[in-house]
Amino acid sequence: MSENLKPAELQDLSDEGLIKLTLEGTTRAYDELVRRHSRRLHVMIMQMVNSEADAYDIAQEAFLKAYHSLRYFNGNSAFYTWLYTIAANQARNFIRKRKRMNTFSIDNDENGDPKEKNAELSDTALAADPVRGANVSDLKKRLRQAIDQLSPSHREVVTLCDIMGMSYTEMSKILKVSEGTLRSRLHYAHRHLQSLLQDER
Numbered sequence: 001m002s003e004n005l006k007p008a009e010l011q012d013l014s015d016e017g018l019i020k021l022t023l024e025g026t027t028r029a030y031d032e033l034v035r036r037h038s039r040r041l042h043v044m045i046m047q048m049v050n051s052e053a054d055a056y057d058i059a060q061e062a063f064l065k066a067y068h069s070l071r072y073f074n075g076n077s078a079f080y081t082w083l084y085t086i087a088a089n090q091a092r093n094f095i096r097k098r099k100r101m102n103t104f105s106i107d108n109d110e111n112g113d114p115k116e117k118n119a120e121l122s123d124t125a126l127a128a129d130p131v132r133g134a135n136v137s138d139l140k141k142r143l144r145q146a147i148d149q150l151s152p153s154h155r156e157v158v159t160l161c162d163i164m165g166m167s168y169t170e171m172s173k174i175l176k177v178s179e180g181t182l183r184s185r186l187h188y189a190h191r192h193l194q195s196l197l198q199d200e201r
Helices: 007-011 015-023 027-049 052-068 079-100 123-128 130-148 152-163 168-175 179-199
Strands: none
Touching: 007 027, 015 027, 015 079, 027 052, 027 079, 027 152, 052 079, 079 152, 079 168, 130 152, 130 179, 152 168, 152 179, 168 179
8 A cells, every 4th residue: 555655645654654665665665755854955065075966976885874774673763863973984984085085175176066066055036136146156266175074973963063053952963072072073163164264365
C-alpha cells in the first residue's frame, strides 16, 4: 500500500514517517528525504570544501551512506543532524586528503565560480540599485575570501551558526563538542574574520 503513495502524500510525511517507509522497502520515501534535505546539505558542505562539484559529490556519498546505515538511526537527534554528521566527516576526510596532495591553497580561488558563490544575491535587487549591488557583491566576495582562510574547525562553526543559523545545542550534537567549546571556537573565528577583513581595507 505504501508503494502507491503519491509524491504529494510523501511530501506531507515527517522525516520519521519517511524513514519508517524506507526501512519497510519504499525507496521513493528516501527519494523524498533526499529532495527535502539535499540543497541545505549541499550549501553547508560547499562552505567547508569551497568547491561546488566536490560538495555535490560529498553530499551524494553522504546520502548513499545514510541510506545503507538507516537502520542504525536511533531518532535521538533530527534526521538532518545525523545526516550532516555523516557528510561533515566525509568533508573533513576530503579536506585532509586534499592537503596531503598539496592541491589546496586558501589563497587560490581558481576552482571557484564567483557566480555560483554569489548565487544567493537577488539579480532584480542588484539591477535596481547598481551601486548598492556592487558594494554588496564586493562585501560578499571579501567575506567569502576571509572565511576560506579560517581553519576547517572555525570555518565549520561560522557556517553552522552565522550562515545556517543553527543553535549551540544543534551544533553541539553535530560536532560532538560542548557548547562552551563552541562558544570559544566561534569567538576566535569571529576575531580572526574581523582581523582579515580589516587587513583588506
